[in-house]
Amino acid sequence: MSDSAASSANNDSLQHFIFENSDIRGEVISLAEAYQQVRANNSRAEGGLPEPVLRLLGEFMAAVSLLSGTLKFEGVLTLQAKGSGPMPMIMAEASYQKGLRAAVQVDAASQIGDAPSFTELLGQGGLLAILIQPDKGERYQGIVPLEKPELAACLEDYFAQSEQLATRIWLAADQAHAGGLMLQALPQQLADAEHNECHWQHLVALADTIKNDELLGLDAHTILHRLFHEEQLRLFDPQPVAFACSCSEQRCASAIMAMGQAEAEQIVAEQDLITMDCHFCGQQYQFGPEQLAKLFGDQAASRH
Ligand SMILES: [Zn+2]
Structure with missing residues (x-):
């Protein structure tokens, strides 16, 4: 030393x-x-x-x-x-x-x-x-x-x-x-x-x-x-x-699932995309109608 x-x-x-x-x-x-x-x-x-x-x-x-x-x-x-x-x-x-x-x-x-x-x-x-x-x-x-x-x-x-x-x-x-x-x-x-x-x-x-x-x-x-x-x-x-940031697409998807299908679809109808910015690292995650359909299953897809 x-x-x-x-x-x-x-x-x-x-x-x-x-x-x-x-x-x-x-x-x-x-x-x-x-x-x-x-x-x-x-x-x-x-x-x-x-x-x-x-x-x-x-x-x-x-x-x-x-x-x-x-x-x-x-x-x-x-x-x-x-x-x-x-x-x-x-x-x-x-x-x-x-x-x-x-x-x-x-x-x-x-x-x-x-x-x-x-x-x-x-x-x-x-x-x-x-x-x-x-x-x-x-x-x-x-x-x-x-x-x-x-x-x-x-x-x-x-x-x-x-x-x-x-x-x-x-x-x-x-x-x-x-x-x-x-x-x-x-x-x-x-x-x-x-x-x-x-x-x-x-x-x-x-x-x-x-x-x-x-x-x-x-x-x-x-x-x-x-x-x-x-x-x-x-x-x-x-x-x-x-x-290190622990944000991920998977975590954002979980948050959207927690929000519920009706609300998520409403946002996409109004804004085309659900955009989520991580306030720790700045990473942006976007979810459009296709991603929502995948998240919520066939129900969401058939309504569009
Ligand atoms: Zn992050």
């Missing part, structure tokens, strides 16, 4: 680590390409999106990646915030395979200043939800009110209230990169409560010295070396992370 690699570009990856001899784990996430893809996908709308909103998308991607590090089964983890402000919804998803996607809604009529806080953008009554959807098994959802101005602090509230695991999160995003660091206390196993608590305070104090430009410009090894070089740290293999 040398500092000569410090300025090299990060590959998109999630780095897990644990501290030997105490019950504390952590992760570092570095995102560049996946973040650029999401910035581009979300800027297609006329006029694009304000820079503070794009950076918040980066923070959401970094955060959901950190949270997905705890996924123990095939499925999808979604982090979503909703409110009544100029940005009524923002969300990011991570799959078990570390595929990431993210989307945001911005009220085109509202003015967004140069440096609005997360909770200013979401407005009054904002809520933060974490949804876990296993491929097999029951969904889980936890919700907390947004009571802190920053996403990282709101997530810490979430963990304090829902999981009762002491958790600290640092997030940052600029135009090129998004990154994050998480420390989490695990249930007591290796060390006694006093040792864990004392070590936790020490590690948080060290991690608190991280600067945004370090989180964004340095690779995970360098970040961990700078913060914790006097600690006994075990690093796991980094996991590659990439933009």
Whole structure:
């Protein structure tokens, strides 16, 4: 581990680590390409999106990646915030395979200043939800009110209230990169409560010295070396992370089937096609009379 690699570009990856001899784990996430893809996908709308909103998308991607590090089964983890402000919804998803996607809604009529806080953008009554959807098994959802101005602090509230695991999160995003660091206390196993608590305070104090430009410009090894070089740290293999969208023709077809034949035919009668745009990746899916006939069987075909 040398500092000569410090300025090299990060590959998109999630780095897990644990501290030997105490019950504390952590992760570092570095995102560049996946973040650029999401910035581009979300800027297609006329006029694009304000820079503070794009950076918040980066923070959401970094955060959901950190949270997905705890996924123990095939499925999808979604982090979503909703409110009544100029940005009524923002969300990011991570799959078990570390595929990431993210989307945001911005009220085109509202003015967004140069440096609005997360909770200013979401407005009054904002809520933060974490949804876990296993491929097999029951969904889980936890919700907390947004009571802190920053996403990282709101997530810490979430963990304090829902999981009762002491958790600290640092997030940052600029135009090129998004990154994050998480420390989490695990249930007591290796060390006694006093040792864990004392070590936790020490590690948080060290991690608190991280600067945004370090989180964004340095690779995970360098970040961990700078913060914790006097600690006994075990690093796991980094996991590659990439933009991935789970939309498909099949999913759109299912949505049309759910809409019902009468309504679907009505739309095609009026507009020739049912057009569905994926708001995550921009892929467009179109269904005309022939496709509807196939979806709904011979009944639909015989009526035209
Ligand atoms: Zn898509």
